[in-house]
Amino acid sequence: MRILVIAINTFKEAIRDKILYNLLFFALLMIGTSLLLATLTVGEQSKIIIDIGLASINIFGVLIAIFLGIGLISKEIEKRTIYNILSKPMPRYQFLIGKYIGLLLTIAVNTTIMGIGLYIVLAINELQWGHSILNVNPDIWKAIYLILIELMVVTAIALMFSTFSSSSSLSAIFTIALYIIGHLTEDIRLIGEKLQSVTLKGVINLIYYLLPNLDNFNVKGRVVYGIEISPIYLSLVTLYGLFYISIVLLLSGMIFQKRDFK
Amino acid sequence: MERFKNYLIQLLIVPIALSVYLTQIQIEGYKDIEQRIEKFMMLPKGEYLKPMTLGYEQLVGDIIWLRAIQVIGDKVVTSKGYTWIYNALNVVTTLDPKFVYAYQLGGVTLSTLGNRPDLSNMLLKKGMKENTTVWQIPFYIGFNNFFYLDDYESAAEYMSLASKLPGHPTYLPKLAARLYVQAGNPNVALEFLARMYKETDDEKVKSALEQRIKEVIVERDARFLEGAVNRYKEIYNLYPDNLQDLVRKGIIKEIPQEPFGGFYYFNSSDSRVYSSVVKERMKVYGKK
Numbered sequence: 001m002r003i004l005v006i007a008i009n010t011f012k013e014a015i016r017d018k019i020l021y022n023l024l025f026f027a028l029l030m031i032g033t034s035l036l037l038a039t040l041t042v043g044e045q046s047k048i049i050i051d052i053g054l055a056s057i058n059i060f061g062v063l064i065a066i067f068l069g070i071g072l073i074s075k076e077i078e079k080r081t082i083y084n085i086l087s088k089p090m091p092r093y094q095f096l097i098g099k100y101i102g103l104l105l106t107i108a109v110n111t112t113i114m115g116i117g118l119y120i121v122l123a124i125n126e127l128q129w130g131h132s133i134l135n136v137n138p139d140i141w142k143a144i145y146l147i148l149i150e151l152m153v154v155t156a157i158a159l160m161f162s163t164f165s166s167s168s169s170l171s172a173i174f175t176i177a178l179y180i181i182g183h184l185t186e187d188i189r190l191i192g193e194k195l196q197s198v199t200l201k202g203v204i205n206l207i208y209y210l211l212p213n214l215d216n217f218n219v220k221g222r223v224v225y226g227i228e229i230s231p232i233y234l235s236l237v238t239l240y241g242l243f244y245i246s247i248v249l250l251l252s253g254m255i256f257q258k259r260d261f262k
Numbered sequence: 263m264e265r266f267k268n269y270l271i272q273l274l275i276v277p278i279a280l281s282v283y284l285t286q287i288q289i290e291g292y293k294d295i296e297q298r299i300e301k302f303m304m305l306p307k308g309e310y311l312k313p314m315t316l317g318y319e320q321l322v323g324d325i326i327w328l329r330a331i332q333v334i335g336d337k338v339v340t341s342k343g344y345t346w347i348y349n350a351l352n353v354v355t356t357l358d359p360k361f362v363y364a365y366q367l368g369g370v371t372l373s374t375l376g377n378r379p380d381l382s383n384m385l386l387k388k389g390m391k392e393n394t395t396v397w398q399i400p401f402y403i404g405f406n407n408f409f410y411l412d413d414y415e416s417a418a419e420y421m422s423l424a425s426k427l428p429g430h431p432t433y434l435p436k437l438a439a440r441l442y443v444q445a446g447n448p449n450v451a452l453e454f455l456a457r458m459y460k461e462t463d464d465e466k467v468k469s470a471l472e473q474r475i476k477e478v479i480v481e482r483d484a485r486f487l488e489g490a491v492n493r494y495k496e497i498y499n500l501y502p503d504n505l506q507d508l509v510r511k512g513i514i515k516e517i518p519q520e521p522f523g524g525f526y527y528f529n530s531s532d533s534r535v536y537s538s539v540v541k542e543r544m545k546v547y548g549k550k
């Protein structure tokens with residue numbers, strides 16, 4: 001119950017944030033512009049629109065997750081409102097989870113808005129060519145769903161950094177770095193395979209499984225070419241995301257519990 | 263006084279903005295199309311670029327693709343320029359290996375516009391590895407081998423390969439069969455070109471194909487007229503003065519229309535028929 005109150009409060013606070021609207025505006029602008037860019041190509045206009053649209057949803061979603069996520073705790077500390085909240089008879093982890101769920105709500109709403117924007121642009125494109133709206137590739141929602149799960153992971157990571165780092169720009173840098181590394185894990189694994197030493201191989205493998213494999217959530221290319229994304233894959237990746245988020249949140253809770261607020 | 267000063271500074275914005283605009287225009291004058299294409303030469307290899315895109319390889323591929331197709335088909339693009347366009351499309355298809363249209367358009371433009379069937383085939387063969395069920399890709403390789411590389415046997419092989427893939431047009435098996443039998447026949451080439459024309463969306467490529475179609479028509483007509491000239495010689499034991507003689511003596515009904523709007527004439531020095539517009543006879547079909 002208390003978690004829910006904090007979540008709703010966080011959501012209300014987040015949707016008052018100017019950064020959110022700026023990012024949302026640019027995302028929708030990008031998706032809209034894809035319609036113009038598509039006129040530059042020959043054949044398969046919808047490919048360009050889907051590519052740009054999904055990439056925009058992903059990039060701006062990550063930016064929203066990072067910039068709102070890092071401010072979750074540090075803002076409370078800056079404004080000294082945290083003393084008020086933590087003095088209440090409530091475990092700290094509940095506060096943390098409430099904050100996280102509130103932000104997730106914000107991100108889910110935003111991703112849905114961007115997704116609807118992309119759908120409308122694709123529908124306009126189909127109508128321009130005299131096709132039915134039903135021609136719009138329904139699989140884009142699978143890609144958007146997985147983008148949302150990826151954003152959930154990124155948000156959890158941002159939240160974790162914001163529980164112990166005193167500067168929000170530092171948390172942002174850490175989160176962005178982890179986001180980048182999260183997309184390069186495949187290469188880390190390849191390096192591991194090429195190594196001779198067994199210990200080194202073990203270390204690389206450990207790092208590989210420790211880091212978030214964010215590329216799991218990337219099905220953007222497969223959606224464009226109508227390559228089947230099986231329900232098993234979708235549920236497995238969802239499970240992976242949920243497990244990873246749980247660990248990150250657990251760690252955040254442990255750090256947050258021990259933190260001293262002076 | 264202070265207010266006046268502020269006002270003056272604000273007024274300065276207009277000329278400065280204008281200068282920015284004018285300098286940019288000057289810079290643009292120095293960026294010709296060659297430079298735009300040369301940028302493709304500096305593209306990193308697709309294999310190295312792919313990890314750098316952090317999962318946005320389709321987006322990066324699209325940007326390179328959009329830039330490449332803007333210069334494809336421009337008249338000033340030299341044969342060297344097409345090497346760089348090949349380079350760009352190679353990167354695009356490494357980032358986005360299922361982008362069938364990039365192979366298709368690249369395949370046609372590199373051969374018909376760039377006269378580089380070797381690069382065209384390289385790109386298409388890469389596409390065949392990644393997309394094993396697309397009939398157009400082996401179809402285009404077959405065309406290159408037939409029309410540009412004179413390799414009729416392998417052309418027929420690729421054609422029959424294409425005719426085994428799903429979605430192939432009904433004429434394809436027939437065309438493959440004719441290729442085996444009548445490899446050097448301009449009519450087969452015309453049929454081929456007409457199909458290629460139908461398969462292409464790009465206007466520049468279409469007009470290039472139209473040019474080729476007309477050239478092959480010239481070759482076909484020239485062969486037909488040479489045949490008539492030879493019959494004339496067999497009958498009268500001397501060459502005709504001009505092609506009109508053939509009609510007058512009833513060997514042919516009429517002289518075919520030259521597709522470029524010119525006329526055909528008989529050159530007595532090498533006893534061959536030429537078009538007034540296309541000065542050279544096609545090498546591919548010249549040999550018998």
